[in-house]
Amino acid sequence: MSRASKNNATKATAKPRLGVAERLEKETATRAYRKVMAGESVTAEERSALKRYEKQQEEERRWQYYESIPQKHWREMSGRQTKVLHEQAEKYGIPFGEKTINLSRVVRSLHDFLAANARRLSEDDDLLDAAISSPALERYREERAILAKLDRLEREGQLIPRDEIRLGLGQIAAILRTAGEMLQRQFGNDAVEILNDGLEEAERCISKICDRDAPSCDEDQSS
Known part of the structure; x- marks a missing residue:
């Protein structure tokens, strides 16, 4: 094997470098684990870090099993x-x-199959090709077209469910809070309080966006 091939193989198998917050989290969890194994007491911060680390490891193993x-x-x-x-x-x-x-x-293949064969699998497909026309039937056809468009956007990765957005933003907030613990140790409580206030405000904004109810049909017609 040439030197270039060896270098490429090394890069392919190398683990991604951890960020500052992730490295700090892992070190805290490792310290807590050693204390637990030695029968020593752990701090609340170490206990929380250990729980988060164990949950992350469980999540990674679950995806490996999948x-x-x-x-x-x-x-x-x-x-x-x-x-x-x-x-x-x-x-x-x-x-x-x-x-x-x-x-x-x-x-993914199953849902692609269902989406590709939605009309064939639907019991109401005859309404789409019906020769008759009425306001109710036109609204039905429009709704089916909207659903088809939303399904296509989701398959193309352009439409993301609000639950996934909330989960992703929550993970980001957890990383920032871990970084805040490091700020607290280096700069005191005032620094971390500023960060926590900002995170709480961000969480309120996230809840306001993600928990917003979709408009009903009556609201759409009245607007």
Whole structure:
């Protein structure tokens, strides 16, 4: 293997560098774990850091399991024989016929299949092609077109559910709070209070946006 190939392989397998907040969090959790194993008492900060670290590790392991579900387990869950699974996978293009199943790929393929065949699977498709016309039918067709557009935008990654936005922003807030603990140790309580006030205001704004109810049909018509 050439030196360039070795360097590329090293880069591909190298773990991403941790940020300051993540490194601090890991160090605090490691210190807490050692204290627990030694039977020593831990501080509230160390206990919280250890819980967050354990939760993160559990989440990472869960995604690893999702990516390699044994075919035996899939057969048991589906109640189908291997031959049937292979036939269905080939016919419908859903990758659950392999030796190990990547759940993320299966879920994405399943929903892509449902979206691509939505009209065929729907019981109300006849209304879309009906020769008759009425205000109610036109509104129905418009709503179906809106749903189809939203589904397409979601599949293209342009539309993100509000729950996912809230989760992502919450994770960012957790990182900032960890950084705030470092600020507190270096600059005192005044510095971290400023950060906490800003985070609380940001959380209120997030709740105001993410918890906003979608407008009803009556509101749309009256506006």
